[in-house]
Every structure is written in C-alpha cells, then in structure tokens.
Amino acid sequence: MLTLQCPYCGVMAEETELHAGGEAHLTRYGPGSEDQDFESYLFKRENPKGVHFERWRHVNGCGKWFHAARCTVTLEVFGTYPAQTTEPPQDIKDTITAKRPGWSLRNLT
Amino acid sequence: MSNAVSALQGSTYDGVVRVEEIGLQGMITLRADLGEKPIATALKSVCGTKMPGQRGIESKGDISALWMSPDELMLLCPYDAANDVAAKLTTKLAKTHALVVNVSDARASFRLQGAGLREVIAKLAPVDMAPDQFGIGEVRRTRFAQAAAAFWLTDDETAQIFCFRSVAPYMFNLLSTVSRPGTEVGYF
Known part of the structure; x- marks a missing residue:
C-alpha cells in the first residue's frame, strides 16, 4: 500500500484516497508544434526501473494535484511537492541523489 | 417557495x-486564497471567527468555519441564516478574487x-x-x-x-x- 503525504493539506493519504495521474514534468506541445513533438508529448512515457516522478490527485480529500518522487522498484517515496513547478525542487533531488547516486530520468539528474 | x-x-x-x-444545515462555500488578509478580515467581521489553520475548525456562536483546502472554506450556519451570511460575505469581498455560494441543499x-x-x-x-x-x-x-x-x-x-x-x-x-x-x- 502506497502512502503519500499531500503537500497541500498535510494528510498522510493512502492509495485509495488518491488518483494516479501518470508521469510528471512533461513538456506540453500544443497547436502549431511539430508532429513528432506532439506525438511524444501525447503518447511517449518513461517506464523506469527506479526513480520516477509522478502526478497524483488527492481526489477523496482536498482535491489538489501534486507530484511525488518515488522508486518503482522498492516503492520508497523520496518526497512529495506541490505541482506548481516544471521540475523537481532541489531538496527532493538531493534526497534522491543521496539514496540513488547517479540516477537520471529524461533530462533530470 | x-x-x-x-x-x-x-x-x-x-x-x-x-x-x-x-x-437542514446551512452551508456556504467560500473559495479564495485563504492566505490573503482581506479574506480573513471579511470572515472575522461577518462570521466572527478567526481563519482556521490547515485542516482546522473555528467556531463562534452558531457559525463554524471549516478548512477544506488552501483555497476553500466551508461555513456552517443555521439554515435560515445562510442566504444572509452569503450576501454579507459577497458584499465584503466585492473587490477581492473570491467566490461565495450558499450550498446548503x-x-x-x-x-x-x-x-x-x-x-x-x-x-x-x-x-x-x-x-x-x-x-x-x-x-x-x-x-x-x-x-x-x-x-x-x-x-x-x-x-x-x-x-x-x-x-x-x-x-x-x-x-x-x-x-x-x-x-x-x-x-x-
């Protein structure tokens, strides 16, 4: 059972109170963009064995979207943070680096 | 009616x-950035309660303010008073980015x-x-x-x-x- 702390209401919410929203920090390519960019934005997702950044919604709670950094192998949660950001905050990255030296995902290290 | x-x-x-x-329970939803001062001032003057903290509840007389999320407050009051309280809050918050609705039913x-x-x-x-x-x-x-x-x-x-x-x-x-x-x- 996955338990994540919602950064907005501070509740330790377990999985059934949340809704998964897929990979976080995607760059959006909208109207007028190259077909290839649009295709990758729409369909191409990372499926890493290890560090992953995900979007979650506290659906049976405050209703807010937030981000979570976790390990897909051990289910260890490195931290959660508000969604108003285009990349993980430095303290989250530092925590991950301390526990998984040399990690990388897309252009994030 | x-x-x-x-x-x-x-x-x-x-x-x-x-x-x-x-x-019957009067309920008013207030959506606004709860961290803003005009919101707390309006709440204090209309309902008499302080702004509740994260997941908190503040009561005064028969009115309670419940913290629902960083931008949502639920006000509980007697059913018959809900329209009046909502109207007063709307007036107070006319110049602020806020939404007040009587959602009692x-x-x-x-x-x-x-x-x-x-x-x-x-x-x-x-x-x-x-x-x-x-x-x-x-x-x-x-x-x-x-x-x-x-x-x-x-x-x-x-x-x-x-x-x-x-x-x-x-x-x-x-x-x-x-x-x-x-x-x-x-x-x-």
Whole structure:
C-alpha cells in the first residue's frame, strides 16, 4: 500500500484516497508544434526501473494535484511537492541523489 | 417557495453509536486564497471567527468555519441564516478574487454519538483514528467506503459527517451497518 503525504493539506493519504495521474514534468506541445513533438508529448512515457516522478490527485480529500518522487522498484517515496513547478525542487533531488547516486530520468539528474 | 427538507428528514439508528441525520444545515462555500488578509478580515467581521489553520475548525456562536483546502472554506450556519451570511460575505469581498455560494441543499449531514465512535469511523474511512493521531477540532476530508465525505469530532463521543446529498441514503446505510449491535471491535 502506497502512502503519500499531500503537500497541500498535510494528510498522510493512502492509495485509495488518491488518483494516479501518470508521469510528471512533461513538456506540453500544443497547436502549431511539430508532429513528432506532439506525438511524444501525447503518447511517449518513461517506464523506469527506479526513480520516477509522478502526478497524483488527492481526489477523496482536498482535491489538489501534486507530484511525488518515488522508486518503482522498492516503492520508497523520496518526497512529495506541490505541482506548481516544471521540475523537481532541489531538496527532493538531493534526497534522491543521496539514496540513488547517479540516477537520471529524461533530462533530470 | 416549496418547503425545504433534508435528504433523509432526520432518520436515526441506535446501535454501537447513535446515527442521526441532522436535518437542514446551512452551508456556504467560500473559495479564495485563504492566505490573503482581506479574506480573513471579511470572515472575522461577518462570521466572527478567526481563519482556521490547515485542516482546522473555528467556531463562534452558531457559525463554524471549516478548512477544506488552501483555497476553500466551508461555513456552517443555521439554515435560515445562510442566504444572509452569503450576501454579507459577497458584499465584503466585492473587490477581492473570491467566490461565495450558499450550498446548503447540496449536502447531507450526520451526527454520530457514542463511545464506539472512533471504531465506527475506522471501519469505513482510511484514517488513523487512534486518539493521539486524530484529535478533536481536526477536519478530515476522506472517503467513507465509496462516498467522499468530511468529518470532525466535536468531543470524545460526538462526530459530525457531511457528504453529497445524492449519497445520503448510502451513507446512512453504511453508518448503520457498521454500528449494528454486536459488531464492536474494541480496538480504541
């Protein structure tokens, strides 16, 4: 059972109170963009064995979207943070680096 | 005007705890950035309550302010006063980015009374109900089985729950079923 702390209401919410929203920090390519960019934005997702950044919604709670950094192998949660950001905050990255030296995902290290 | 009635018109059930639909309850939703000063000032002048902290509840007389999210507040007041309170708040907040709506008829409210309260709630909601983990005066939005709901404890033996009106019979049946005599677990 996955338990994540919602950064907005501070509740330790377990999985059934949340809704998964897929990979976080995607760059959006909208109207007028190259077909290839649009295709990758729409369909191409990372499926890493290890560090992953995900979007979650506290659906049976405050209703807010937030981000979570976790390990897909051990289910260890490195931290959660508000969604108003285009990349993980430095303290989250530092925590991950301390526990998984040399990690990388897309252009994030 | 037609007569306003609550979803279950005061149904009750006596078991491990007493389950009671509390009838008409005035509810006003206030959406705004709760960190902004004009919001707290308007709340203080119209309702007399302080701005509740994260997941907090502040009461003054028959009005309570419940923290629902960083940008949502739920105000509870007598049913007949709801339109008036909402109108006053709207006037006060005319120059602020805020939304005030009387949503009294959108929800159903329940009261649980009895010593087995924590255990009844723990059977339905994914919330740690241990007394040192969930105290009086904390508002928790969660789910009761499949229905979204919010609840808080007013004292050690009384809790109040609200959910959407459309799931009121479902909620009443849930609460009654898990508080059927003989189903005590005695964990807390």
